[in-house]
Amino acid sequence: MKVTLNRSIFMQELQTVQRAIPGKSTMPILTGVKMELTPEGMYLTGSDADVSIETFLSKENEKAQMQIEQTGSIVLQARFFGEIIRRLPENEVTIEVLEANQVSITSGKANFIVNGLSASEYPQLPEVNSQSPLRLSVPLFNQLISETVFAVSQQENRPILTGVHFILENDQLLAVATDSHRLSQRIIPLESQGQQFDIVIPGKSLVELSRALSENEEFVEIAIMDNQVLFTTATMKFYSRLLEGNYPDTRRLIPTNFETSIEFSVPQFLQAVERASLLSNEGRYNIVRLSITEAGVVLYGRSPEIGKVEEKLNYEKVEGEPIEISFNPDYMRQALRAFGDTNIVIHFISAVRPFTLEPTEGNGGFIQLITPVRTN
Amino acid sequence: MKVTLNRSIFMQELQTVQRAIPGKSTMPILTGVKMELTPEGMYLTGSDADVSIETFLSKENEKAQMQIEQTGSIVLQARFFGEIIRRLPENEVTIEVLEANQVSITSGKANFIVNGLSASEYPQLPEVNSQSPLRLSVPLFNQLISETVFAVSQQENRPILTGVHFILENDQLLAVATDSHRLSQRIIPLESQGQQFDIVIPGKSLVELSRALSENEEFVEIAIMDNQVLFTTATMKFYSRLLEGNYPDTRRLIPTNFETSIEFSVPQFLQAVERASLLSNEGRYNIVRLSITEAGVVLYGRSPEIGKVEEKLNYEKVEGEPIEISFNPDYMRQALRAFGDTNIVIHFISAVRPFTLEPTEGNGGFIQLITPVRTN
Numbered sequence: 134m135k136v137t138l139n140r141s142i143f144m145q146e147l148q149t150v151q152r153a154i155p156g157k158s159t160m161p162i163l164t165g166v167k168m169e170l171t172p173e174g175m176y177l178t179g180s181d182a183d184v185s186i187e188t189f190l191s192k193e194n195e196k197a198q199m200q201i202e203q204t205g206s207i208v209l210q211a212r213f214f215g216e217i218i219r220r221l222p223e224n225e226v227t228i229e230v231l232e233a234n235q236v237s238i239t240s241g242k243a244n245f246i247v248n249g250l251s252a253s254e255y256p257q258l259p260e261v262n263s264q265s266p267l268r269l270s271v272p273l274f275n276q277l278i279s280e281t282v283f284a285v286s287q288q289e290n291r292p293i294l295t296g297v298h299f300i301l302e303n304d305q306l307l308a309v310a311t312d313s314h315r316l317s318q319r320i321i322p323l324e325s326q327g328q329q330f331d332i333v334i335p336g337k338s339l340v341e342l343s344r345a346l347s348e349n350e351e352f353v354e355i356a357i358m359d360n361q362v363l364f365t366t367a368t369m370k371f372y373s374r375l376l377e378g379n380y381p382d383t384r385r386l387i388p389t390n391f392e393t394s395i396e397f398s399v400p401q402f403l404q405a406v407e408r409a410s411l412l413s414n415e416g417r418y419n420i421v422r423l424s425i426t427e428a429g430v431v432l433y434g435r436s437p438e439i440g441k442v443e444e445k446l447n448y449e450k451v452e453g454e455p456i457e458i459s460f461n462p463d464y465m466r467q468a469l470r471a472f473g474d475t476n477i478v479i480h481f482i483s484a485v486r487p488f489t490l491e492p493t494e495g496n497g498g499f500i501q502l503i504t505p506v507r508t509n
Numbered sequence: 510m511k512v513t514l515n516r517s518i519f520m521q522e523l524q525t526v527q528r529a530i531p532g533k534s535t536m537p538i539l540t541g542v543k544m545e546l547t548p549e550g551m552y553l554t555g556s557d558a559d560v561s562i563e564t565f566l567s568k569e570n571e572k573a574q575m576q577i578e579q580t581g582s583i584v585l586q587a588r589f590f591g592e593i594i595r596r597l598p599e600n601e602v603t604i605e606v607l608e609a610n611q612v613s614i615t616s617g618k619a620n621f622i623v624n625g626l627s628a629s630e631y632p633q634l635p636e637v638n639s640q641s642p643l644r645l646s647v648p649l650f651n652q653l654i655s656e657t658v659f660a661v662s663q664q665e666n667r668p669i670l671t672g673v674h675f676i677l678e679n680d681q682l683l684a685v686a687t688d689s690h691r692l693s694q695r696i697i698p699l700e701s702q703g704q705q706f707d708i709v710i711p712g713k714s715l716v717e718l719s720r721a722l723s724e725n726e727e728f729v730e731i732a733i734m735d736n737q738v739l740f741t742t743a744t745m746k747f748y749s750r751l752l753e754g755n756y757p758d759t760r761r762l763i764p765t766n767f768e769t770s771i772e773f774s775v776p777q778f779l780q781a782v783e784r785a786s787l788l789s790n791e792g793r794y795n796i797v798r799l800s801i802t803e804a805g806v807v808l809y810g811r812s813p814e815i816g817k818v819e820e821k822l823n824y825e826k827v828e829g830e831p832i833e834i835s836f837n838p839d840y841m842r843q844a845l846r847a848f849g850d851t852n853i854v855i856h857f858i859s860a861v862r863p864f865t866l867e868p869t870e871g872n873g874g875f876i877q878l879i880t881p882v883r884t885n
Contacts, residue, residue, distance in 0.1 A: 220784050444619040
């Protein structure tokens with residue numbers, strides 16, 4: 134294998150696949166990046182066994198200025214190789230596989246000779262065949278991820294809850310995540326697709342996918358087979374394993390009746406919650422208390438060691454019965470951040486029943502649920 | 510004590526004194542910030558016992574919009590207090606000491622009540638009296654620090670080497686730091702001052718001082734007494750303890766004769782050293798080798814596990830005997846960074862004797878020295 138190409142274009146490809154490459158691995162070859170040079174261009178692959186990314190840099194891409202002298206393949210330790218490419222003196226780099234998997238990297242007067250590994254030892258990517266992949270716009274899909282993935286469980290005791298549950302049926306895509314203390318659910322209507330699936334994708338994979346997609350293509354195609362999902366754009370293939378097991382039936386958790394409702398501007402309410410949580414985050418318990426009475430709406434935070442805070446809140450509208458309810462301010466902050474700069478309505482049933490949060494201008498497509506904390 | 514003032518101006522003062530306030534301390538009161546309100550304005554003090562910073566916010570400062578209702582003093586836990594001030598909703602904050610050292614912090618509709626400590630329990634700052642302090646421009650003094658402080662020892666086995674040695678005599682100020690493997694020395698000529706001193710200031714203090722000075726006044730005054738040094742600007746007093754003990758006589762370490770000299774552009778040479786150190790930093794030893802022969806000037810780096818790099822170097826001028834010399838690339842990188850974007854000349858005696866680095870356009874005012882690594 135011998136190729137000369139533009140260093141910064143190559144660097145971008147490397148950075149994309151490096152998202153999947155672990156710093157350490159029980160399979161050392163996975164800390165490497167696989168390069169495969171064909172007459173059409175270069176494939177790069179990185180993988181941590183759960184997530185795999187493959188990019189293709191075409192010879193037709195003029196910015197790459199690729200001169201292919203000899204096809205072939207090699208695996209190089211990804212972190213070093215990336216550092217070397219980054220620090221080379223000239224805009225052009227020549228990569229040549231010598232004998233015994235040694236690789237020469239040349240740019241200007243600088244020459245590196247580094248030890249590689251045979252590409253034949255690199256694991257095969259899973260095969261994913263799907264007759265009719267689901268096609269989504271990248272901004273919409275990234276929004277779907279950011280609205281749900283924060284609510285997955287960080288605990289490993291119920292592994293299925295560390296993923297986001299995606300259900301495609303009846304021409305709509307539902308995504309839901311819950312750690313059993315809070316839940317976030319988004320439903321997107323789709324033009325008639327005919328397909329259906331019911332899968333759980335690891336939260337970590339979705340976070341990496343979202344980062345890898347952001348500078349990328351307009352559309353992403355989603356194909357599923359056995360225990361894998363493949364996201365394809367024009368320049369990248371992103372594979373993730375799926376979580377196995379039954380995701381709990383969350384649809385019945387969302388209440389429909391309520392006793393009290395209040396409407397807030399998200400940025401204003403978020404700042405007040407952040408102030409109240411300054412003290413509550415320090416104590417033995419992490420609780421903020423919201424009081425809705427005829428005298429006003431007040432938020433309280435308290436740490437026995439440090440002190441207390443109270444703030445009379447601005448709100449847009451309030452309806453129903455007075456209520457006092459305590460909640461974990463971290464859940465509330467993450468929920469509010471997922472809404473962005475909008476107005477929301479919070480519906481309460483009682484101090485001990487989960488409450489819901491929805492955009493005021495929503496149509497039921499996005500709903501979050503938080504379980505309150507019992508304080509006595 | 511009760512005062513109302515502009516929140517962002519107050520925040521700036523807090524951030525300055527917070528540089529000296531430790532996150533943890535065997536004396537818990539030192540994790541607090543002391544506020545003292547006088548009819549003239551507010552003094553803030555932070556200290557970790559080694560370094561103390563006092564600022565003064567004058568009532569005359571119009572931006573502070575200070576309304577003093579009652580003088581007094583209090584100590585508040587600095588990290589929380591800073592977070593509270595930062596997150597308050599309005600531009601104005603009112604701070605009032607209630608009974609039993611409780612403090613009310615109010616801004617808009619948000620009210621915090623936090624526990625403080627009596628200011629009478631806060632340690633007194635050291636008294637420094639100096640009839641005629643040394644006056645230096647802040648940019649020049651910051652340059653002096655950045656050119657020397659990186660070379661102090663990070664090891665505690667010879668505590669005196671963790672400081673920078675300052676000698677004021679014969680109308681010049683000499684600053685030198687060494688960790689016994691490398692040395693950096695700067696001499697600044699001064700207009701006739703009459704004073705003299707010979708002190709060692711902890712490197713950590715100088716780093717904090719340099720940060721605290723950067724947005725500050727044009728001049729800094731340096732006064733010394735017993736085991737303390739006081740740096741005074743128009744708005745800040747910065748105290749540091751001095752290191753006790755005898756600093757080694759470094760002046761005799763600097764060689765004056767040499768066999769080989771080579772002139773480099775610092776940015777070009779630095780980049781080559783960084784490339785060569787990519788591999789050498791990974792092996793069991795951390796060495797880069799420079800070879801100056803009639804055939805050319807070449808830099809080599811090598812890691813038995815990963816591979817090797819060699820680069821033929823661009824240089825401005827070379828004189829004297831051929832030489833092969835090995836050195837720690839970390840020392841070289843730090844030395845080169847201290848020179849900035851200029852040309853330097855490196856003088857060598859032999860492969861086992863320290864070599865010197867000086868700006869080509871220098872007049873002996875700035876010199877660095879690195880001890881080579883013996884490779885066989």
